[in-house]
Amino acid sequence: MTLLPAASALLPVDMQRAFDGPSWPRRWNRALDHNGLRLVEAWRRSGRPVIHVRHDSVEPASTLRPGQPGNRFRDGFEPLDGEAVVGKSVNSAFIGTDLDLRLRRLGIERLVVFGISTDMCVSTTVRTGVNLGWPITLVTDACDCFELPDGQGGTIPAEQVHAVHVATLGYEFCELTTTDALIQGL
Numbered sequence: 001m002t003l004l005p006a007a008s009a010l011l012p013v014d015m016q017r018a019f020d021g022p023s024w025p026r027r028w029n030r031a032l033d034h035n036g037l038r039l040v041e042a043w044r045r046s047g048r049p050v051i052h053v054r055h056d057s058v059e060p061a062s063t064l065r066p067g068q069p070g071n072r073f074r075d076g077f078e079p080l081d082g083e084a085v086v087g088k089s090v091n092s093a094f095i096g097t098d099l100d101l102r103l104r105r106l107g108i109e110r111l112v113v114f115g116i117s118t119d120m121c122v123s124t125t126v127r128t129g130v131n132l133g134w135p136i137t138l139v140t141d142a143c144d145c146f147e148l149p150d151g152q153g154g155t156i157p158a159e160q161v162h163a164v165h166v167a168t169l170g171y172e173f174c175e176l177t178t179t180d181a182l183i184q185g186l
Contacts, residue, residue, distance in 0.1 A: 002137070002175055004185055005109045010043040012036060013053045013093060013115030013122050015077040018063035018070025019144075027116075028158035029144035035179040036114055036142045037076045042183045044080070049106060051099070052079045055121060056087040091124035100132055110135045112182065113174075114142035119165040126174050136174040139182055140166050 015036060019027070043050055055064045056071065063070035066087075079085050086099045093099050103111070111134050115122050122143055126136050145165070147158040170176040177185075 002110075002135075004112070004137070004182075006048065007107050008048055008110040008112055009103060009106065009108045010039065010048065010050045011053055011093065011111055011113045011115075011125070012040060012050070012077060013113060013125055014055045014064075014117070015052070015074045015115055016054060016064060016070060017072050017074055018068070019116050020074075021063050021070055023063060025146040025148070026158060027144050027146055028162065029141070031141060032116070032144040033074060033076070035139070038179055038183060039112075039114060039139060039142055040077065042186055043112075046186045049083070049108070050079070051084045051086060051102065052077070053086050053088060053093040053099075053115070053121075053125065056089055058089045088121075091121045092128040093121070093125040094128040094132060103134070108134075110137065112137045112139060114139040116144050118143040118145040118162045119148075120145070123165050123169060126169055130173045137182070138166070138169055138174045138176055139179055140176050141178045 056066050057064040086093055086097050088097050111129055113126055113136055129136050145158050145162045148156045148161055150156050
């Protein structure tokens with residue numbers, strides 16, 4: 001893993017309660033919260049900035065809409081005083097937000113990303129960020145995603161969805177690491 005500069009920011013993406021609701025398909029990573037909380041705690045101890053990304057849906061019936069219980073952060077992922085929150089209404093944390101400007105003003109040199117869902121908001125945030133010139137590290141075992149319909153009446157297991165998206169991101173867009181490796185590198 002590349003040595004992380006002191007000017008690195010952690011982006012937990014959409015670590016929200018809605019994803020535990022019955023309207024969402026099966027997820028696979030039972031270690032998501034454990035690994036994510038370890039990352040956030042170690043990151044805070046290192047004194048580097050955490051910028052929380054929250055999906056603020058504009059869809060009236062969405063469990064992720066502001067004011068709904070599902071919009072709240074998962075236990076332990078709530079921002080501390082002074083930690084920024086970027087609200088987004090699309091898949092990328094960079095589209096329609098001030099995230100890029102915030103990062104530039106902070107003098108950030110690298111982003112570390114994890115969260116929900118590997119194939120949607122995490123992937124789109126990584127791809128957009130890299131296209132904007134940001135070096136990014138993805139913490140693969142602190143991501144989770146859902147099983148998906150395959151368009152032919154079957155289902156693609158969440159584990160397979162995750163594996164394919166991680167492989168694509170690692171091949172073309174970002175560096176891949178694990179929670180343990182990243183914490184050791186702090």
